[in-house]
Amino acid sequence: MxxxxxxxxxxxxxxxxxxxxxxxxxxxxxxxxxxxxxxxxxxxxxxxxxxxxxxxxxxxxxxxxxxxxxxxxxxxxxxxxxxxxxxxxxxxxxxxxxxxxxxxxxxxxxxxMIFDDDNKERITLQSIEELIKAINQMSKYKTGALIVIEREVGLGEYERTGIPIHADISSELLINIFEHNTPLHDGAVIIRHNQIVAATCYLPLSDNMSLSKELGTRHRAAVGITEVSDSVVIIISEETGKISMAMGGNIIRNVDSDYLRNKLAYQKKTADIKKFKLWKGRQKDG
Known part of the structure; x- marks a missing residue:
């Protein structure tokens, strides 16, 4: 052998x-x-x-x-x-x-220069309270508003249609943006993480024929952006001051601040759980 x-x-x-x-x-x-x-x-x-x-x-x-x-x-x-x-x-x-x-x-x-954007914190409870405070104030005085909160799907292409802001969320700033006859009041505000990233943004209008004929352009734009992304949108009617919320191509009308707070806190909790699972997976891989 x-x-x-x-x-x-x-x-x-x-x-x-x-x-x-x-x-x-x-x-x-x-x-x-x-x-x-x-x-x-x-x-x-x-x-x-x-x-x-x-x-x-x-x-x-x-x-x-x-x-x-x-x-x-x-x-x-x-x-x-x-x-x-x-x-x-x-x-x-x-x-x-x-x-x-x-x-x-x-x-x-x-x-x-490669940085991972996933490590940034999603919207905090403090930012949610600032949002609720601004929404209640604008609803009281019938100030029309359209606020888009970005989640997993990026809204960069719509952000570029507006004017960059990149400021921390505060009720005073949001109220000033949507104040009548100001340069920034027309269009949507986009919120990413804990910042107002842009104002006067143009959004796609929904073609959904089942939407109520009472809804104007602002509400149709809110539904439209949720049809092409997983964002959460808050709308304040300029005619009635009533608050609505759009998610997943659907709109919930006449909601109150408690409903908004619970929904936004739930979205934050869901994002935190996903982030924690992803972090645990990376730890195991490491």
Whole structure:
């Protein structure tokens, strides 16, 4: 019986035709990885992230069909791939245009500064109380208002339609923004974490024909933004001073401050639980 030796093992390895990795190959792989990271980071800040997750599910179905040799499903994929690519370009047209505009304005030095935005705290109880205080005051004096609270789906594309504020949430600031005949009163305010990030933002109007004909543009815009994102929207009617709340494409009318406080506190609690689970998962991975 032939005795194994180090030379024999080395000889068996040398029989494999391994590709030679050069420095430029490493640089190329790093650039591709960085480009994919930036693409995913950009998509996550828009409503395209939801569509992207749907594409991942379709890819998983295609992969399983390939493994299980489901010929009918594979035939459907093969015959719709070209149409699907064109459809994706049409669906993502606003996001693609926005991405190209950002590319032209981008500071490439800051691009390499990678920070995780997930560590920022969601809206706090103190901010919720400031919101409730402002809403009660504006409702009392029939000051029309449209306040959008961002959650998981980023609202960057709508934020860019308004005027940047980037100020801590305070009842006085919100009341001044929506005061009659002021430059910022028209449009929506977008809140991210514990900051008012922008005012006078334009929102998409809902095409839902089942909405009451009594609802004006402000209420339809509130429903519209919740149809394309998971945001929570608070609306104050300029005619009646009544408060409404929109979530998930639905609107709840004539709510009071206690209802708002409970709903916003529940949204905060849900976000905190998700964040805690994610943190625990990272700890285990580490």
């Amino acid at each position: 032939q005795q194994f030796s180090f030379d024999m093992i080395w000889e068996s390895f040398t029989k494999f035709d391994l590709p030679m990795i050069r420095i430029k190959d490493v640089i190329e792989m790093c650039l591709i990885a960085f480009a994919i990271y930036q693409l995913l980071k950009w998509i996550r800040g828009t409503r395209a992230w939801t569509l992207f997750k749907g594409m991942i599910i379709i890819f998983i179905v295609f992969f399983l069909a390939s493994v299980l040799k489901l010929h009918t499903i594979l035939w459907v994929f093969r015959n719709t791939i070209n149409v699907g690519i064109i459809a994706l370009v049409i669906v993502f047209q606003p996001e693609l245009r926005s991405a190209l505009e950002q590319l032209g304005r981008r500071d490439f030095v800051s691009t390499f």
